[in-house]
Amino acid sequence: MAIVDFIRGADARQLRIMFLLTLIAGLANATLIVVITKVAETVSNAGTPGIWAWLAFAGAFALYYGANQVALVRSMAIIEDLLNRKRLEIADRLRRSELLVADRLGRGRLYNLVAKETNHLSVTFPLIVDAVQQTVLLAVALVYLLYLSPPAFAVFLATVVAGILGYKAIDSRYREILRLVERMQAELLDAITDIIRGAKELRLNTTRSDAVAAAYRKRSNILERLMVRSVEHWVSLILLGGLTTFVMLGVVAFAFPGYVSGHNAIIFQLVPVLLFCMGTLTKTVAQSPMFMRAEVGLNAILAIDTELSEASSIGPDEARRQARAFLDFSTISFNGIRFSYDRNDPEAYTVGPLDLSLTRGEIVFLVGGNGSGKSTALKMMTGLYPLDAGWIGVDAAAVAGVARAGYRELFASVFVDFHLFDRLYGMEDADPGRVNRLIAEWGLADKVTFEDGRFNQLHLSTGQRKRLALIAAVVEDRPIYVFDEWSAEQDVHYREHFYTTFLPALRDQGKLVIATSHDEKYWGVADRVVKLDLGRIEWIRTGAEVAGR
Numbered sequence: 220m221a222i223v224d225f226i227r228g229a230d231a232r233q234l235r236i237m238f239l240l241t242l243i244a245g246l247a248n249a250t251l252i253v254v255i256t257k258v259a260e261t262v263s264n265a266g267t268p269g270i271w272a273w274l275a276f277a278g279a280f281a282l283y284y285g286a287n288q289v290a291l292v293r294s295m296a297i298i299e300d301l302l303n304r305k306r307l308e309i310a311d312r313l314r315r316s317e318l319l320v321a322d323r324l325g326r327g328r329l330y331n332l333v334a335k336e337t338n339h340l341s342v343t344f345p346l347i348v349d350a351v352q353q354t355v356l357l358a359v360a361l362v363y364l365l366y367l368s369p370p371a372f373a374v375f376l377a378t379v380v381a382g383i384l385g386y387k388a389i390d391s392r393y394r395e396i397l398r399l400v401e402r403m404q405a406e407l408l409d410a411i412t413d414i415i416r417g418a419k420e421l422r423l424n425t426t427r428s429d430a431v432a433a434a435y436r437k438r439s440n441i442l443e444r445l446m447v448r449s450v451e452h453w454v455s456l457i458l459l460g461g462l463t464t465f466v467m468l469g470v471v472a473f474a475f476p477g478y479v480s481g482h483n484a485i486i487f488q489l490v491p492v493l494l495f496c497m498g499t500l501t502k503t504v505a506q507s508p509m510f511m512r513a514e515v516g517l518n519a520i521l522a523i524d525t526e527l528s529e530a531s532s533i534g535p536d537e538a539r540r541q542a543r544a545f546l547d548f549s550t551i552s553f554n555g556i557r558f559s560y561d562r563n564d565p566e567a568y569t570v571g572p573l574d575l576s577l578t579r580g581e582i583v584f585l586v587g588g589n590g591s592g593k594s595t596a597l598k599m600m601t602g603l604y605p606l607d608a609g610w611i612g613v614d615a616a617a618v619a620g621v622a623r624a625g626y627r628e629l630f631a632s633v634f635v636d637f638h639l640f641d642r643l644y645g646m647e648d649a650d651p652g653r654v655n656r657l658i659a660e661w662g663l664a665d666k667v668t669f670e671d672g673r674f675n676q677l678h679l680s681t682g683q684r685k686r687l688a689l690i691a692a693v694v695e696d697r698p699i700y701v702f703d704e705w706s707a708e709q710d711v712h713y714r715e716h717f718y719t720t721f722l723p724a725l726r727d728q729g730k731l732v733i734a735t736s737h738d739e740k741y742w743g744v745a746d747r748v749v750k751l752d753l754g755r756i757e758w759i760r761t762g763a764e765v766a767g768r
């Protein structure tokens with residue numbers, strides 16, 4: 220069971236202590252029941268319980284209470300520690316994994332697993348502690364049952380075997396439903412994200428809004444039906460417990476008197492013991508859907524973890540170490556590089572093969588119509604997309620395998636779908652005075668201030684956010700700068716500033732600039748302009764040539 224393997228990952232000493240405490244609590248519980256049975260026997264024979272009975276009762280109760288409390292608190296600490304480690308591991312693997320893999324996993328699935336399923340596991344673990352205690356109790360009760368009446372013990376075992384067979388039949392269908400529930404919950408999260416993120420589009424178009432709501436309703440209804448079916452299975456499990464109890468009691472009450480000698484003398488002792496045994500079993504069976512739910516959730520979490528670990532690139536320290544070998548490069552060469560969005564589909568969009576050599580202190584513009592492959596080419600060139608063919612060279616060295624993560628450290632970027640962090644993460648020693656001067660240079664001084672290592676607000680227009688992302692890239696101070704349609708949302712003034720002042724200043728600092736551009740008017744700023752069409756290079760010209768100088 221995945222859940223057992225998962226728990227085994229905890230500190231062995233902690234687990235041993237917890238198991239011991241659980242065992243003590245279970246035995247103390249069993250002692251309590253034995254004491255009460257004995258007291259009941261004494262009272263039924265017109266006696267009164269002596270001081271030892273009182274002491275045994277009080278001592279067993281204190282032990283049960285204390286051991287149980289510590290075991291449950293410790294169990295929570297253990298499971299929360301395990302879950303925290305798993306959450307951190309998944310977040311770590313996610314940031315290290317290759318871009319395409321992270322994209323493919325899907326937001327809904329990740330949110331569902333990391334937030335919801337880990338919560339479910341956290342509430343289920345104390346129940347496992349309880350199940351261990353119930354098992355100890357059952358073992359003690361069964362020894363007593365065997366001592367009282369071997370035939371009743373045999374009937375109990377036969378009933379339990381029949382119950383297990385019934386349970387197994389229900390169990391496999393139930394697990395399947397739970398897997399579907401998990402998948403549908405992830406899809407539902409994606410659908411609600413559409414409603415939240417598409418707030419503007421939906422309010423401007425009621426027909427679209429109806430269609431999106433219908434898609435959400437459809438998934439929600441499927442989930443409802445799945446949940447009802449899962450409850451049906453749950454109910455079947457609980458009823459199965461009741462059915463086996465009554466079949467067993469029926470056999471003992473109706474059939475035993477005729478066939479088992481001496482039965483009449485012990486029937487009053489036998490029935491409570493049988494009821495107790497079945498009670499502990501039925502309780503565990505009733506809780507088993509929670510375990511199954513946790514097991515299915517955990518398996519899904521582990522599957523994502525494996526998927527991410529298989530796609531994991533090298534660690535950040537190693538990447539930075541690798542990057543040092545590339546930092547003083549003078550030329551980057553792209554040799555027949557090619558990438559397809561789906562290797563198995565010959566019709567899938569493909570960029571390349573591209574052959575291009577770029578030099579430090581150069582401005583290169585990638586130009587071409589919409590969909591000509593500029594952004595895809597940038598992601599190949601920066602090492603974000605894996606190459607299907609060709610290779611990237613840094614001076615004489617080929618960037619192969621894990622070195623790709625080190626190569627990526629050369630770039631600072633503002634992609635079209637950039638993300639703006641509210642802090643300059645990883646640049647904690649950035650000079651606030653310099654950052655605020657850059658903010659003023661880009662006309663944001665009356666909007667944003669950089670203080671205490673963060674921008675005080677990010678409620679800005681798209682063009683303003685892009686200017687702030689550019690400032691963050693400047694502070695990053697990398698040897699290569701990548702700008703994807705940066706100027707698209709800028710007004711005339713900042714567009715002019717970007718092309719005629721900012722980019723040449725980067726070149727003067729010895730940076731290599733690769734930018735996609737639709738601003739034909741400024742192409743003359745570039746040292747070279749590379750025109751793409753259908754993912755291939757159509758021509759390469761100097762800036763002076765395209766400017767007609």
Ligand SMILES: Nc1ncnc2c1ncn2[C@@H]1O[C@H](COP(=O)(O)OP(=O)(O)OP(=O)(O)O)[C@@H](O)[C@H]1O
Binds near residue numbers: 588589591594704
């Ligand atoms: N995630 C993706 N999965 C599959 N195909 C994609 C994906 N992203 C882009 N494409 C395909 O790649 C083609 C090139 O897209 P790309 O964004 O590189 O073009 P572009 O030249 O940057 O266009 P634009 O000027 O509009 O930004 C598109 O026609 C699209 O079909």
